[in-house]
Amino acid sequence: MSILKGAALVGQSGGPTAAINATLAGVIKGCIENPDAITKLYGMRNGIEGFIAERTIDLSEMFECEKGVADEEKLCLLSQTPAAALGSCRKKLPKPAEDKAFFDNLIKLFKKYDIRYFFYIGGNDSMDTVAKLTEYLKGCDYEMRVMGVPKTIDNDLAGTDHTPGFGSAAKYIAATVSEIIRDCAVYTVPAVTIVEIMGRDAGWLTASAGLPALVGRPAPDYIYLPEVAFSMDKFIEDVKKALTVHPNVVIAVSEGVRDENGKYAGESAQSGVTDAFGHKYLSGTGKALEMAVKAAIGCKVRSVELNISQRCAAHLQSAADILESRGVGAAAAAAAVSGKTGCMMAMERAEGEYKITFAAKEIAGIANAVRSVPRSMINEEGNNVTDECLNYIMPLIQGECENKYENGLPVHMVF
């Protein structure tokens, strides 16, 4: 195959994570180190939305220290910076068949900047963008290679063993819930603490709260995931039972738990607002459970939302996650240069000892599919996860990053 020569364009989309910039660093390194094919690397500010407004940034200039060599120190600083450094967007592209004008305009812009490589780092909705662009390009006479690079703390992307960003979020959650359990243990008065964890449809993040149990350390008494129908009555029964065993009961609950009719536990406290993709906006699940315990049991009870730190606590990145996040970005660049297009760069786990390899997979069939926690990874009662689940997650939180601090604060790269 002849080498496709031209500029590359990279963007970040969807919710931030603690590792999405590590993936950007990987793409940057992969592009800079392929100078025979990639002549220049642009970053789009605020994803595809910013690119349409021609808001770009010259990443080659910023990160190339000499032709074909990326500045490793800067890449490290970028990797330890939380939240999309290029900015993000939540723009949903129209269907190619329904808005030809939109895509023609995009192609015009690609031509203007001689963009021949397109990398989009994101979750489900971003892979939808990659799929649509791929579909449209098939009927065009413009050659451009399009690669999706996964990221999401939710770990709900299909076609990959797990997603970059999930490991760091899982580590943050497991460590923080461990600390909360210590905090709860200091008093002798019966008390229930409910920790609300992110995850609308997939319970992977909430499941991570159970990791300490796998190594014999204190973990939440119960873990409730959105994959199993939630019953408030059963929940109250569970809590009462735990209170007979010890005074400090800790619960991990996914924001997305709902009953058998699909009604969210926190729905009473909802605004009913939906985002551009039609997702219901959730909050207040922990609060709803707190009020239920207060009413039914009457003991001391509080709820804690781990909130946005779950996706931006770069100060507690998982070294395994950061290594893989950088790796998947660099692999996406290498795959595109070698001829791949219309793919997402996936991670595959070997049997036996933990080992990950990267593989480009057709984007069709990946976009818009949601990978939930399988029923086999949840206990029979539906109030905890199994060791199979924890064994799957455990390798992803291994290792600590030696991030750079200045003046007692972690250094972030802002551009």
Add this chain to the structure above:
Amino acid sequence: MSILKGAALVGQSGGPTAAINATLAGVIKGCIENPDAITKLYGMRNGIEGFIAERTIDLSEMFECEKGVADEEKLCLLSQTPAAALGSCRKKLPKPAEDKAFFDNLIKLFKKYDIRYFFYIGGNDSMDTVAKLTEYLKGCDYEMRVMGVPKTIDNDLAGTDHTPGFGSAAKYIAATVSEIIRDCAVYTVPAVTIVEIMGRDAGWLTASAGLPALVGRPAPDYIYLPEVAFSMDKFIEDVKKALTVHPNVVIAVSEGVRDENGKYAGESAQSGVTDAFGHKYLSGTGKALEMAVKAAIGCKVRSVELNISQRCAAHLQSAADILESRGVGAAAAAAAVSGKTGCMMAMERAEGEYKITFAAKEIAGIANAVRSVPRSMINEEGNNVTDECLNYIMPLIQGECENKYENGLPVHMVF
């Protein structure tokens, strides 16, 4: 002075911190390394309440590797463990004049275990215990030396430059708010993020959110402390003004902000419950401000409670704080052995370059006094802190601890 020989007793009381076990480690080391005076060290489980029930633990046995030598590895593990390892309580002692029987029973127990040294690690309410015990002992024929050892994330204890535990909480808050600011910066839609920070009467913790500004890094647009009367109208005006400058406005607000009549901003969302010391139980200040912004401005708005991680996030301890926390514990033991009693071990800051020395100060006058942020450390408008304030806090968050991890999780010592 002749050496007072006997056992020592140490307890922890009040809310947990990320450094209270470092102070315990300091007391343990100080006691073990004074074997000529201190024959044995007991820990009281759940503070004075547990001691009354004779729930003690033999700390000498646990931490002494040979006569007069403490096991440094164990002390390090203890120091990186969040939340009172001995357990805590919120018991308020009666006044000595009003309940002689209570104190006589205590003295009987001290005699039973030959307790000659009493160390109590805690905040304002714990210093109240130290003061009352000191007062009662004056009229007794039982010789026992009583020392208060400060801890509180609130930094509101009088008589000391700052309190052990505050530096780690401040570091956690400054780093986490920095990450939240990065997270908020990724979208271009106008949005207000309100971060609610602990601090009922003293704004030190909330002030810490401003630390990045001192070194030219992004910090919250406004910081509201309980020391200045809060006006919801002025707050809305401030937010509107900030939104004209940039789309992502971040606010740090103390849970304890109240108007000129003393009405808490979050009072509508309060349960009205008070704790054993008559403190009002607060929550929902951020929520109240969120609703006010939604009603008055109508833009995207969310509130984030940093919650209990502020006091238990040992994974982001300040090295300076841990060093001082251990130091103050060891100094308290040394001071008691050398004859001090009825004192709190305070920290004094030298002029010029940052340097701390320890000094035993009379407990009378310290207990129950609250040290707030002085008006001179708050800007004229009352919506931010001054550089004087940040310069005071900055040395306390310096340095990172190389804590031990196993299986990707920070190790905690549980006993």
